[in-house]
Amino acid sequence: MPAAGAERGKTERYYRQRERVIDVAVELFSKNGYASTGVADIGEAAGLARGALYYYIGSKEALLAEIHDRVMDPLLSEAAAIAELDVSFEVRLRLLSESLLWQIINRHDHVWVFLHEYHQMQGEYRELFRDKRSRFEQHIHVTIAQGRKQGLVHVKDMELTTLAFLNLHNYTYQWLSGRRPLKVEELSQFYCHIFLTGITNAWQQPAGATKELRLGRTRLQAVRKAAGS
Amino acid sequence: MPAAGAERGKTERYYRQRERVIDVAVELFSKNGYASTGVADIGEAAGLARGALYYYIGSKEALLAEIHDRVMDPLLSEAAAIAELDVSFEVRLRLLSESLLWQIINRHDHVWVFLHEYHQMQGEYRELFRDKRSRFEQHIHVTIAQGRKQGLVHVKDMELTTLAFLNLHNYTYQWLSGRRPLKVEELSQFYCHIFLTGITNAWQQPAGATKELRLGRTRLQAVRKAAGS
Amino acid sequence: MPAAGAERGKTERYYRQRERVIDVAVELFSKNGYASTGVADIGEAAGLARGALYYYIGSKEALLAEIHDRVMDPLLSEAAAIAELDVSFEVRLRLLSESLLWQIINRHDHVWVFLHEYHQMQGEYRELFRDKRSRFEQHIHVTIAQGRKQGLVHVKDMELTTLAFLNLHNYTYQWLSGRRPLKVEELSQFYCHIFLTGITNAWQQPAGATKELRLGRTRLQAVRKAAGS
Amino acid sequence: MPAAGAERGKTERYYRQRERVIDVAVELFSKNGYASTGVADIGEAAGLARGALYYYIGSKEALLAEIHDRVMDPLLSEAAAIAELDVSFEVRLRLLSESLLWQIINRHDHVWVFLHEYHQMQGEYRELFRDKRSRFEQHIHVTIAQGRKQGLVHVKDMELTTLAFLNLHNYTYQWLSGRRPLKVEELSQFYCHIFLTGITNAWQQPAGATKELRLGRTRLQAVRKAAGS
DNA sequence: AATGAATGAGGCTTCATTCAT
DNA sequence: TATGAATGAAGCCTCATTCAT
Structure with missing residues (x-):
């Protein structure tokens, strides 16, 4: 899925650069989050000006x-x-x-x-x-x-x-x-x-577990109610 | 943890409103994401002006x-x-x-x-x-x-x-x-x-599995290599 | 110059509080600057809610x-x-x-x-x-x-x-x-x-000063020109 | 000290514009005060949108x-x-x-x-x-x-x-x-x-000055006391 | 193939002030 | 007298995107 408007010809160097830009973006996105990573950051890290970036990627x-x-x-x-x-x-x-x-x-x-x-x-x-x-x-x-x-x-x-x-x-x-x-x-x-x-494997309930479980659930309910007030 | 500067008196209604604002925020954050949810959106959904919002929350x-x-x-x-x-x-x-x-x-x-x-x-x-x-x-x-x-x-x-x-x-x-x-x-x-x-339970490898597994891994490697080009 | 709308009666306690508020404001204004001091800060420091403050002062x-x-x-x-x-x-x-x-x-x-x-x-x-x-x-x-x-x-x-x-x-x-x-x-x-x-006292130029002064001025001009480029 | 993130190339025109922006800012700051001058005002006076302004200055x-x-x-x-x-x-x-x-x-x-x-x-x-x-x-x-x-x-x-x-x-x-x-x-x-x-020059107190001064100070004290009430 | 400059909407936050109670 | 709640304009700043060159 090459950038829009870049379909014809653009081989070799174009695709290499493109991959490089994506590499850079991955690193930044994964480190700082997608929303917190600006297009400017990507450009800077890739050594490319904003204009050139858009030549390769189309959009964020x-x-x-x-x-x-x-x-x-x-x-x-x-x-x-x-x-x-x-x-x-x-x-x-x-x-x-x-x-x-x-x-x-x-x-x-x-x-x-x-x-x-x-x-x-x-x-x-x-x-x-x-x-x-x-x-x-x-x-x-x-x-x-x-x-x-x-x-x-x-x-x-x-x-x-x-x-x-x-x-x-x-x-x-x-x-x-x-x-x-x-x-x-x-x-x-x-x-x-x-x-x-x-x-x-089939489920095998340990003996006595049901009773303990019921006890525990009652306890949890109590905690939950106490917190609600 | 009440909003900063909101320590005087503020009972009842204040805390009720506060909880309401948080409820609204939770809904929006979970639906649209934290970064994509503006403070303005929260205010609008809560029926509160931007200023009033900050009276309750302190910061996003x-x-x-x-x-x-x-x-x-x-x-x-x-x-x-x-x-x-x-x-x-x-x-x-x-x-x-x-x-x-x-x-x-x-x-x-x-x-x-x-x-x-x-x-x-x-x-x-x-x-x-x-x-x-x-x-x-x-x-x-x-x-x-x-x-x-x-x-x-x-x-x-x-x-x-x-x-x-x-x-x-x-x-x-x-x-x-x-x-x-x-x-x-x-x-x-x-x-x-x-x-x-x-x-x-201890691990019990089914008979023949090791061989099949090895076979499969070889296949995966091949696919990976093919994609690399 | 009492606060607007506070002309009749309001003696004793009113004026004392008023002075207190001004005292507080002076301290904050002189410490942090007028623009950087919020009415809220003054209120807080004076132990008065925003509404009460305006009762005493009229405006910032x-x-x-x-x-x-x-x-x-x-x-x-x-x-x-x-x-x-x-x-x-x-x-x-x-x-x-x-x-x-x-x-x-x-x-x-x-x-x-x-x-x-x-x-x-x-x-x-x-x-x-x-x-x-x-x-x-x-x-x-x-x-x-x-x-x-x-x-x-x-x-x-x-x-x-x-x-x-x-x-x-x-x-x-x-x-x-x-x-x-x-x-x-x-x-x-x-x-x-x-x-x-x-x-x-009348001005008495030390001997030789005029010449030195002229020299110095020439030097300053040179520095100024050098910086201009 | 160019604006942060503005280190690539940027010669000539950039620095000229930058100086122009500062010129405009100086005028507004000196006329209306730093705190009372908004970044928007500067932009308007410079004929630049808010975004462009920050391209040149970094921060207020x-x-x-x-x-x-x-x-x-x-x-x-x-x-x-x-x-x-x-x-x-x-x-x-x-x-x-x-x-x-x-x-x-x-x-x-x-x-x-x-x-x-x-x-x-x-x-x-x-x-x-x-x-x-x-x-x-x-x-x-x-x-x-x-x-x-x-x-x-x-x-x-x-x-x-x-x-x-x-x-x-x-x-x-x-x-x-x-x-x-x-x-x-x-x-x-x-x-x-x-x-x-x-x-x-050494200090030479005019004759009689000390006495007059003392008199005046007493007077000032009286005025100050009168105002205190 | 690449750049620097510009945009304008939108981001979060603060603030002086008002007003019903 | 005094309060807490609310307002809305304005504050500074960032951002994805575009475009002439």
Whole structure:
């Protein structure tokens, strides 16, 4: 999706510069937030005057869209490749997990912008990426459904199960920075262990838990009421 | 935490109006985002002139902090109450889960602002809420550690385990709206089932999985390389 | 000049409160400047709500006028008293000097406002105090003229001479605070010694001075030109 | 000291416009006061939109600082040049006087802002100009001290003597406008005559003065007491 | 391919003043 | 006498965007 009015010819140097500008923008957006990053900041960091910037990007929102693409496009093509593999549903899910975590970990700044500033896009852009996201989520949904059809997965609500998988993975972007580097395969194995063990085993309530739980809930209600006054 | 310079007398009506202004702000912030919501918008929605608004709030950032408090304060007092109960670690974790999900579900707009706009706060506010958040997370950490000491929980990295629990719960704010209403206790049971089953059971790799996995990873690498050009 | 609408009756407590409010205002104005001091600040410092404040003062500008009066009125009545004394012109001038410095030193905050914020008054107030100031300056003018008539003072320009006297005294308000306390009589004697010695003695150019001066001026011109480029 | 973020290229036209904006600001500040002059007023007078204005100035306070520099910088470089001349202390003082009065008379509007709105600057700016002012005053101090070392000047308090010199000169800005044009050299000669004659001659109290003075002071006390009620 | 200059709407905040109670 | 609540204009400043060159 090149900048408007830049469709003909402009090869080589143009696209190289363009990518550079986006690189710079990603860094600033992820560090300071989309709203708090001015176009001027981007220009300065890229060593380009405002006019030149607009020659490459078209608008601030287009820049945001471009960053989204950089995350979504690999995610979708990898998911498509995974879908074609002839593997068990567990492995398929683990591969999707690794693909997703690869982006989250190795392109943390892109993902930060992608997951956090999504709402800043409006109109056509918003719809476009709603659809793309939805397509990715379908891959996960379908994979889990596969396991269910095989009688391996025991869950009532498929939607919710898919979302739980995403919860587990996506929120990682929030706390990743500032921690020691994580390896994609290890983190993926950790998440998938929890998730797969959870959805493939039936629920076994420990004895006495129900009573304790009821007690606790009563206590919480009391605290809530006390705070209300 | 009343607005600066508003310490004289001001009872009843003042505090009622104040709460009303915050209510209005929460709604707008959660709908349109903090950065995209102008103080003027809040004033208009509250039926108050710009000047009067500042009589109640002090600053836009103070408003944000106030919203944070509305989420964090109950969370912390409930967590404290839970900590004092004499219950199994599973039940304790489920109660923490229910407490957290109660906020996420019943005060969804507050939580949206709380989880999404956290970074907009700066200086003292930021530190303040970093600490409060950290205190809450400690409750979860401690509870899981309790299970581990009892030999029930089998995980290597306690930090990561705590974060996984938070991932599972917190990201819920992202997709909650637009879905049919969820019951706190059901969602909590679902999340806790997955999480507790996961961390209390050892990992059992299905036969043949390793090979398939390796195959899949090779495929992913290929896709990645192809996209690189 | 009581606040508008406060003319009838309002004795005792009213006037006491009023003076208190002005006291507070003087302190704040002299410390932070007239423009930078809000009516709210005054209210807070006086322990009065905004409404009550306006009951006593009428307007911020009226407050400023009132402070001016507190300086000008004693100055004018003392000058009138001095004018009636049967003393030499030197003594008369020294008494005027002492009267003026008494205000500058003992009511430094009032004088600060009086001399510095004069221009903030507009319309009628401005004219009023232009006249009052002018009346005071006349006393000095007349006194010096007396010495000139007696053949003791040798100056060409009476206006300028009067203004030089005022320069010497008035600018004191700028640097007074932050220095060790000065005694009115000593400072007055110092200023009057310089001034009276100066205007009662003829000018005697030291030998060689003219030439050096011309040299210096040439040097200054060069510096000025160099900076201009 | 160009506006922040304006370091790229910007020659010629930029600096010309910048100077023009400052010129306009000086005029408005000196006429209406710094606090009472809005940035909008400056823009309007300069024929520039608000945004463009900030392209040139950075902030209102930076504008004020710039104006200060326009006065202080020449003052300091001229003083430095004077310090290097091999002339008598009287001539040196007269040259300092002429340098100072040159600014006061020929750049009256700048000096008005410089002397009157100094207190509006805060933080770093304030310190910066406190230091610059202090450096200039040192030149005067040192010069007078030179005369004293030579046994020509008879004063007790060097600080006070320096300040008296500044009083005499600086306050001129207050009444200069609205009078017929003054020549730098004449006014300087007038001031220096008074000042030098004053500090180089011993004090000779006229006979009978002490008694008259005492009488007058008693009278003043009476007036003051009468006003107190 | 790139620039610097300009725009104008909108950002948050403060302020002197009024008025019903 | 005194208050708290409200106003609305004005304050300074930032920003995404455009355009002649």
